[in-house]
Amino acid sequence: MLDLSYHENLRRGTRAFPLAFYRVDRTHARYHMPLHWHMEDELVLVERGKLILRLNSRPAVLTEGSAALIRGGVLHAGEPEDCVYNCLVFDGSALFERTAESDAQASQLLRQEWEIPAPFPSQSRTEAAARAVFREEACRGNGREFLVTGALWRFWGMILEEGLYLKPVRAGQKAQRQVSLVKAALDLIRREYAAPLSLERLAAEAQLSPRYFCRVFHAIVGKPPVDYLRSYRLECAAERLLATNESITEIALSCGFNDLSYFSRAFTGQMGLSPRSWRKRHL
Numbered sequence: 001m002l003d004l005s006y007h008e009n010l011r012r013g014t015r016a017f018p019l020a021f022y023r024v025d026r027t028h029a030r031y032h033m034p035l036h037w038h039m040e041d042e043l044v045l046v047e048r049g050k051l052i053l054r055l056n057s058r059p060a061v062l063t064e065g066s067a068a069l070i071r072g073g074v075l076h077a078g079e080p081e082d083c084v085y086n087c088l089v090f091d092g093s094a095l096f097e098r099t100a101e102s103d104a105q106a107s108q109l110l111r112q113e114w115e116i117p118a119p120f121p122s123q124s125r126t127e128a129a130a131r132a133v134f135r136e137e138a139c140r141g142n143g144r145e146f147l148v149t150g151a152l153w154r155f156w157g158m159i160l161e162e163g164l165y166l167k168p169v170r171a172g173q174k175a176q177r178q179v180s181l182v183k184a185a186l187d188l189i190r191r192e193y194a195a196p197l198s199l200e201r202l203a204a205e206a207q208l209s210p211r212y213f214c215r216v217f218h219a220i221v222g223k224p225p226v227d228y229l230r231s232y233r234l235e236c237a238a239e240r241l242l243a244t245n246e247s248i249t250e251i252a253l254s255c256g257f258n259d260l261s262y263f264s265r266a267f268t269g270q271m272g273l274s275p276r277s278w279r280k281r282h283l
Contacts, residue, residue: 045086050064057222182221
């Protein structure tokens with residue numbers, strides 16, 4: 001998975017069972033959840049520790065056992081603190097197409113017309129239903145797809161029963177435009193992360209002055225653009241270390257680092273292991 005795309009447009013699962021599961025711990029290249037968005041919903045459950053999510057720049061803190069639903073199209077990232085977390089990305093409209101067509105309330109929920117506050121209330125039936133989805137997903141016996149689908153049915157039902165949804169408050173034109181322009185800069189990073197990318201170039205892609213771009217980017221992403229570019233390059237390098245036989249020097253250069261010593265220090269600081277140790281431990 002060498003393309004850590006900010007706008008993920010790959011297909012999840014199969015047409016009949018459109019979902020994908022990820023378990024993320026400290027050894028995962030994307031332990032620090034990079035800023036991205038996709039059109040499917042994403043259910044996140046913290047197994048241990050703390051995960052600080054940013055959802056279109058709004059913070060949401062998940063602790064052990066808590067869960068949140070990230071609606072499709074929302075720009076999101078996560079900063080873990082000694083954390084293990086699970087993600088289930090799925091197309092609710094495809095899974096429950098007939099229900100979405102026949103029930104107006106369910107249709108609005110499944111078609112992402114309503115917001116779901118994050119995280120779910122502690123000890124709520126919806127939180128318990130979210131945990132049940134992951135328990136069924138972990139089973140590998142016969143009938144798994146039916147069990148997961150059934151658990152998702154109950155999960156949606158609990159959201160409706162407990163009233164855990166809001167009609168979205170439409171952001172002002174200025175806020176919408178800022179998110180759109182930051183997405184343009186993120187897309188440039190995805191396409192050209194290996195090339196020299198100055199602050200001025202990123203700001204020009206967002207059609208903003210460098211100073212104002214830094215303020216807007218930091219407000220939405222949670223860190224300065226130069227710091228985020230470095231983090232993204234390191235994530236790409238971590239993936240390449242496991243997916244290719246290239247030397248560490250080749251990988252550093254191909255990910256935008258011209259100083260091997262700096263690359264090694266930065267990689268160790270973010271991933272917790274040197275590039276060589278990272279490759280040795282995970283292969």
